[in-house]
Amino acid sequence: MSAPLFLVDVLPAAGSFTLDGPEGHHAATVQRLRAGESLILADGRGGSATAEVTAVGKGFVTATVTGSHHEPAPDPRLVVVQGIAKGDRGELAVQAMTEVGVDTIVPWVAARSVAKWRDERPLARWRATAREAAKQARRPWLPTVTPVDVPFKPTFVLDEAAQTRLSTVDLPSVDEIVLVVGPEGGIAPEELASFESAGAVLVRLGDSVLRTSTAGVAALSVLSVRLGRW
Amino acid sequence: MSAPLFLVDVLPAAGSFTLDGPEGHHAATVQRLRAGESLILADGRGGSATAEVTAVGKGFVTATVTGSHHEPAPDPRLVVVQGIAKGDRGELAVQAMTEVGVDTIVPWVAARSVAKWRDERPLARWRATAREAAKQARRPWLPTVTPVDVPFKPTFVLDEAAQTRLSTVDLPSVDEIVLVVGPEGGIAPEELASFESAGAVLVRLGDSVLRTSTAGVAALSVLSVRLGRW
Numbered sequence: 307m308s309a310p311l312f313l314v315d316v317l318p319a320a321g322s323f324t325l326d327g328p329e330g331h332h333a334a335t336v337q338r339l340r341a342g343e344s345l346i347l348a349d350g351r352g353g354s355a356t357a358e359v360t361a362v363g364k365g366f367v368t369a370t371v372t373g374s375h376h377e378p379a380p381d382p383r384l385v386v387v388q389g390i391a392k393g394d395r396g397e398l399a400v401q402a403m404t405e406v407g408v409d410t411i412v413p414w415v416a417a418r419s420v421a422k423w424r425d426e427r428p429l430a431r432w433r434a435t436a437r438e439a440a441k442q443a444r445r446p447w448l449p450t451v452t453p454v455d456v457p458f459k460p461t462f463v464l465d466e467a468a469q470t471r472l473s474t475v476d477l478p479s480v481d482e483i484v485l486v487v488g489p490e491g492g493i494a495p496e497e498l499a500s501f502e503s504a505g506a507v508l509v510r511l512g513d514s515v516l517r518t519s520t521a522g523v524a525a526l527s528v529l530s531v532r533l534g535r536w
Numbered sequence: 537m538s539a540p541l542f543l544v545d546v547l548p549a550a551g552s553f554t555l556d557g558p559e560g561h562h563a564a565t566v567q568r569l570r571a572g573e574s575l576i577l578a579d580g581r582g583g584s585a586t587a588e589v590t591a592v593g594k595g596f597v598t599a600t601v602t603g604s605h606h607e608p609a610p611d612p613r614l615v616v617v618q619g620i621a622k623g624d625r626g627e628l629a630v631q632a633m634t635e636v637g638v639d640t641i642v643p644w645v646a647a648r649s650v651a652k653w654r655d656e657r658p659l660a661r662w663r664a665t666a667r668e669a670a671k672q673a674r675r676p677w678l679p680t681v682t683p684v685d686v687p688f689k690p691t692f693v694l695d696e697a698a699q700t701r702l703s704t705v706d707l708p709s710v711d712e713i714v715l716v717v718g719p720e721g722g723i724a725p726e727e728l729a730s731f732e733s734a735g736a737v738l739v740r741l742g743d744s745v746l747r748t749s750t751a752g753v754a755a756l757s758v759l760s761v762r763l764g765r766w
Contacts, residue, residue, distance in 0.1 A: 308696065308745055398628065402750045407742060443744040466538065473761045511757075512637060512766040514673040515538055520632045520753065527741075527757035528766065531703045536742045536758065 309344040309356065310337050311444045313437070317353050318371055326366040333367045345369060350440070350448035352377040377446035382533075383409040383482040384526060387458055389416040389489030390423060391518045397435045398519040399487075404439035404449050406526045407535065410482070411436065413454045418491030423454060460486050460506035464521050465498060468508035472528050475509055483529065487522045539574035539586065540567050541674045543667070547583050548601055556596040563597045575599060580670070580678035582607045607676035612763070613639040613712040614756060617688055619646040619719030620653060621748045627665045629717075629749040634669035634679050636756045637765065640712070641666065643684045648721030653684060690716050690736035694751050695728060698738035702758050705739055713759065717752045 312329040325333055325347070333339050339359050345367075348354040353376050357369035386408050390396050400411055413432060415423070423429065433451045440448045462472065463486040477483065486493070486501060493501075498508065511524050530536040542559040555563055555577070563569050569589050575597075578584040583606050587599035616638050620626050630641060643662060645653070653659065663681045670678045692702065693716040707713065716723070716731060723731075728738065741754050760766040 402632075402747070402753070405744055405746050405750045406754050407744065443746065445744055471766060473766045512760055514635055514637065514675055516635050516673065517632070520635045523632070523750065523753055524636050524757040527754040528761055530742055531758055531761060536701060536703045 308444050309346050310339070311346040311348055311354075311441050313350055313441060313448070314347050315349065317347055317349050317355050317374065318357075320371050322360065322368060322370050323357070324366055324368050330366040334362050334365055339367055344372075346444065348446055352379060352446050354446050375446075380407075380409050380447060382480055384529060385410040385412065385458065385482050385484040386522050386526070387412040387414045387460065387484060387486040388522060389414050389487060389493070389518060390419045390421050390428070390454075391489050392421045395490070395517070395519040396421070396428070397431060399522055400432050400435045400451070401439040402519070402523040403526055404436045404445070405443040406523055407445075407530055408449050408522070408526055409447065410450045410452060412452045412456055412458055414486070415455055416489045417494040417497055419489040420491065421489075429454060458484050460484050460501045460504055462486070462509045462525075463493065463498065463501045463506045464488065464510065464525055465493060465508040466510055466515050468510040470507055470509045472509040472511055472525055473532070475507055477532060485522070485525055485529075487518060487525070490518055538674055539576050540569070541576040541578055541584075541671050543580055543671060543678070544577050545579065547577055547579050547585050547604065550601050550604075552590065552598060552600050553587070554596055554598050560596040564592050564595055569597055574602075576674065578676055582609060582676050584676050605676075610637070610639050610677060612710055614759060615640040615642065615688065615712050615714040616752050616756070617642040617644045617690065617714060617716040618752060619644050619717060619723070619748055620649045620651050620658070620684075621719050622651045625720070625747070625749040626651070626658070627661060629752055630662050630665045630681070631669040632749070632753040633756055634666045634675070635673040636753055637675075637760055638679050638752070638756055639677065640680045640682060642682045642686055642688055644716070645685055646719045647724040647727055649719040650721065651719075659684060688714050690714050690731045690734055692716070692739045693723065693728065693731045693736045694718065694740065694755055695723060695738040696740055696745050698740040700737055700739045702739040702741055702755055703762070705737055707762060715752070715755055715759075717748060717755070720748055
């Protein structure tokens, strides 16, 4: 198993440091790290350090930095506009998409979104889910979850009726690829038309109908192969 | 949206037929089909028929066959040996893998499987989950969930420490590709060694650590592209 990853605002310089606060508590009490074991510190912006635990206290660990690394920012960035979904399907989508490399998630209230977000709590849950999933996945760059319905320029729209396949469509040379995934009920015809007139290409994966919590993960997997990341 | 799919033991001949039993109840009461709407009947073994509803009764619909199709059996078959996992992670894996095209799932009690299956209920849940997911996904071939720990010959084993990538590894010309996905805690070194001596290649996807409920879906997505299915 990989060493556990903890998020810090600022990476320690070389030498010894103390990890306290919620992450220190997690390291000492939940992960139950012991002296001699390894951990990773990450700032969520590409910077990381490996360290070896020297002592464990109540709610903190001390450790010595053994190495550091900076991972360049992903290029292009992978943005998924995710139709908000009922129950825990949205959080499942956020969790799995974070594991497979999404960089930005835009929660989208689609015409057929059954769930309504009446306050800030669902957005806070998506953000917490993305943060935890990024830690679990040992990702050096934390994904961003934007506010609901921020404007976006779609590159591709997943549509089970599309003729073009995501596996073979030309990938544009852009800073970010923006993929739209509909909610449970799919994307309404007027929404599809509006995305197309904004320059998006409608694409599909295979012949099956994918749930909204599966479609983004599958599409990101395809893009990861095509971009040479996997 | 695609027409809803219902499973039948035997497909109707051309002409009119009545769909009753649990699937008829589902069509009439849950899906609330109306006269003039379309549905798909499938036998789960590649055969399907499209039909148009002519009448809806209490717990049944009558419909007229408008077309039929036989989808050849998948070649190669995609088999996933899935380490059994805690909570609902196993069912989430079964559900999403069914959507993206798994043909056979072998529940595997790995050395690090925390969950224990003490009776037939977890297996029954996996089977019911696969059946429902196949219907949702409109899959013409139903996947099979074998009994726990049936013998298998592994082709690939997902291992985050592997050097070889699933996206570029040679795919053998075989009737079935058998992919092993570990439980939450990963695959134990002695298990990896045993798979390797049985001829399996250890492969990875990207640099992230994937949950057991995400790894199979991502790997099947990669294989679907490589096999020209997507």
